[in-house]
Amino acid sequence: MNERGMTSQIKFFWKYFKRNRLAVGGLTIILIIFIVAGTAPFLAPYDPGKTDVSLKLKPPSLKHYLGTDQLGRDVFSRMLYGARISLSVGFVAVGISIFIGILVGAIAGYYGRWVDSLLMRLVDIMFCFPTFFLILTVVALLGPSIFNIMVIIGLTSWMGTARFVRAEFLSLKERDFVQAARALGLNDRRIIFRHILPNALAPVFVTATLDVATAILVEAGLSFLGFGVQPPAPSWGNILTEGRTYIFDAWWLTVFPGLAILLTVLSFNLVGEGLRDSLDPRLRGRR
Amino acid sequence: MGSEILVQVQDLKKYFFKERLFSTEKEPIRAVDGISFSIRKGETLGLVGESGCGKTTAGKAILRLIEPTSGQVFFKGKDLMSLRGEELRKLRPFMQFIFQDPYESLNPRMRVGEIVGEGLEIHGVARGKEKRERVEEVLEQVGLHPQDAFRYPHEFSGGQRQRIGIARAIALRPELIVADEPVSALDVSIQAQILNLLMDLRDRLGLTYLFISHDLRIVKHISDRIAVMYLGKIVEMASSEVLFRQPLHPYTQLLLQAIPRLDPAKREEKIFFKETFLSLEKERGCLFAPRCPHFKERCAREAPFLVDHGDEHWVACHFV
DSSP, X not given: XXXXXXXXHHHHHHHHHXXXXXXXXXXXXXXXXXXXXXXXXXXXXXXXXXXXXXXXXXXXXXXXXXXXXXTOOBHHHHHHHXXXXXXXXXXXXXXXXXXXXXXXXXXXXXXXXXXXXXXHHHHHXXXXXXXXXXXXXXXXXXXXXXXXXXXXXXXXXXHHHHHHHHHHHHHHTTSHHXXXXXXXXXXXXXXXXXIIHHHHOHHHHHHHHHHHHHHHHHHHHHHHTTSSSOTTSOOHHHHHHHHHTTTTTOTHHHXXXXXXXXXXXXXXXXXXXHHHHHHOGGGGGGO | OOOOEEEEEEEEEEEEOOOOTTOOOOOOEEEEEEEEEEEETTOEEXXXXXXXXXXXXXXXXXXXXXXXXXXXXXXXXXXXGGOOHHHHHHHGGGEEEEOSOTTTSSOTTSOHHHHHHHHHHHTTSOOHHHHHHHHHHHHHHTTOOGGGGGSOGGGSOHHHHHXXXXXXXHTTOOSEEEEESTTXXXXXXXXXXXXXXXXXXXXXXXXXXXXXXXXXXXXXXXXXXXXXXXXXXXXXXXXXXXXXXXOOXXXXXXXXXXXXXXXXXXOOOOOOOOOOOOOOOTTOSOXXXXXXXXXXXXXXXXXXXXXXXXXXXXXXXXXX
């Protein structure tokens, strides 16, 4: 696959990817969630923050598709807005983590020697922290804003990407076309970003997809514990928490956000695995 | 051919050290073990030897694509080994490398135009339209179509890819080109085309080649002088004509004998070579001794130096 140009490689990859029905299904769901999150203000039948105590804890009906919560807010509308939060936390956090991961991995892999040892030990150290509790601590100290959460998740999840990118760089930097670039007199920065990195990105996309799922889960977990996105802003995690109290009286408050989280995370994981299988020629024959 | 010396290599060494944890033993692999030669401007020096003898390592070390362990290389009078970072990059346009494997040496993610033109841009030689024109000119020079600039390397055959590699090398108008087995990965029918292209370019652009190959016939075809390498050392060096007419070192004789001949009647009497292993005293003795038919006791004790036997015919053997 390394012998191919970008456009034809995408075609080639799609040919394998579409054979994997689960992954295609996951991709469809992700796209739907994306569209829903993007058009939430138009799709939502009610203002997600509007309370009406006379309508509290109504079960799902044609008027309120997914029922109402303890303050009479429309759960369906809140879920739509919650999708925005979950997705933006997922993508921004992973964006940050990929950026750091690529930078650290590229520098470690390209320069080798003590730079490599130093950075990889840093990775080991970061891996040693129980990430979730680290995030909890930091959020407790800095305050639970959505911005803080995205940044902290990003800062604590780049290590896998860094290891991947380093491994790719270690093998790619010995290739002839990299030596050719050096023979032309290019500087290190250009060799790293123009010649090596584009050839090292495939596995990064795979881990990124899987990381989005993890980041969404972490956000939901934080919100559930009350350290995440703060009410009244809706996120799947805090809808779930608020509904927990009424779990026996109003099942719809916990089931639907739970399902949404499950479906999204599952979809990202399926797409991630589909990506991995279709990008790795050794795994192509299996399905 | 001018007599001005373009490249001078002095006692170049490249050792590879095995990295082993908790080990103090440092017995290096001597890929290139003290080679010296010079190449005059406009001349082609062929570097031959069996695979693994250090030819490629030598070629790469001369251009500092890999860092030599020790030794000096003077290019146009400048000591390449003393140059650092930016100074070395400034000299890069004048010395280029052609790689053996055309499938490995082109970045699969870049268009041919970018591959060939990147050097021009980096060294501020040409930008924009000027760069495009220069790229087209160079592509035509190597026998490709100007429109090929917009295609990706995987759309080309091995021979065409090697042409792209050559185009990249000559785009910056270099003076020295180190060609590392530029045809050995190609079909025999394509080999001749690429060789002719290289010779044609040499004459038109006044290039100087260090031509590395394991194939004596090819080297004879293209080179003015030939250096024969064995296990990291040069064992014989002479003009092509002299080397083929009168090989003096037993190893050169072995190599010449190994060239397949079409006419069975012309078969000469063969010298037989031993494939035994004598225990040599470490770092002493002639490296070829274990395979040498003329082996004498002195060969195990004392390493021969390159000695001029007249007419710039250098041989490293005690009994020539």
